[in-house]
Amino acid sequence: MARDLSVLVPFTVIFFGLISTGIESQGTKTFTIVNNCKETVWPGITHGENFNGSGFALKPGQSAVYTAPAGWGGRIWGRTGCSFDGSGHGTCQTGGCGTSINCTGPGSPPASIAEFTLGEVDFYDVSLVDGFNLPIIVIPMKGKENCTTVGCDGDLRKNCPSELRLNSSGKVIACRSACDVFNTDEYCCRGMFGDATTCHPSNYSRTFKSVCPVAYSYAYDDPTSIKTCTGAEYVVSFCSSRNETVCSYHNNTLSCNTPNSASTTFGRRGIVALALALLLVLSLYS
Known part of the structure; x- marks a missing residue:
């Protein structure tokens, strides 16, 4: 029971902020960020080339809602092994973006990154060009046209070539890129290899691609990696399967996809927790 209550807390706090500030303005996009990992993840969020962004902690099983303005373009990724003090200052083992829980710079490699360019047509992908630190998938919800799930639900840390491994305390915590x-x-x-005709997949990027077939494995891996969608909200989920049930919050309603496979722990327990939190908050504001 304690686990269920701890799941409710972040939903309630985040919904308070979203409802009281009026997130449902025209043109905004909702991102539901889910941590299905067995460890705490500190999502990092940055907008385009402006690296003053957001950050927060998600314990295992917790989710958060982030709302982006119209035309937003940016990155969402997970930081691991972080330690922040009461003022929000600290460092992370992977994916760090400065010395604050709110990002003050780009994510440091190695990091698995979800990338978005939002507009009349949204472009989105998951990139492993800067290496891999966590499984991450992007699922469009209620979108039009050919909106498909992208990302990496395999764990490259288990398959990482020895020369690319980033270790801590005898454990592989990330897989670096060959460039890094x-x-x-x-x-x-770059240089004479700086375009699609001269830059080709390496043995290392092929290893990444074999585990993560719908994620960027090197800079010009466009055909199988970048996707488009219109009118969608997005779920960004860490350590999740591409075939599991996920939910998104929008316009005071909870929407869940219905894949063929059975729901996972988040799919069942998380849906109930998110629904209960939503009803609680809406009752307070009614």
Whole structure:
């Protein structure tokens, strides 16, 4: 029972902020961010080239709602192994974006990154070009046209080549990119390798692609990685399967997809917790 109550807390706090500030203005987009990992994740959020962004902690099983303005373009990723003091200052083992819980810079590699460019047509993808630290998927909800799930639900830390491994206390905590490790033009797709005709997948990027077939494995891995959608809200979920039930909050309603596979722990317990929190908050504001 204590676990269920702890799941309710972040929903309630976040819904208070969203409802009281009027998030449902025209043109905004809702992102439901879910932590299905067995460890706490600190999502990082940055807007385009303006790296002053957001950040917060999600314990296992918790979710949060982030609302982006019309035309938003940016990144969402997970930071791991973080330690922040009461003032929100600290560091992370992977994905750090400065020395604050709210990002003051881009995410440091290695990090698995969800990327978005929102407009009349949304473009979205999951990139492993900067390496891998967590499984992450993006699921469009209520979208039009060919809106498909992207990302990596495999764990590259288990398959990471020894020369790319980032270790801590005898444990592989992330898989670095070949560019980050070797810093050559060929691996980094720059210089004479700086376009799609000369930059080709390496043995390392092929390893990434074999585990994560619908995520960017190198800079010009566009055809199988970037997707488009119109009119969708998005779920960004860490350590989740591409086939499980997920939910999104929008216009005071809770919407869930219905994949063929059975719901996971979040799909059942998380749906109930999110619904109860929503009803609680709406009753307070009615």
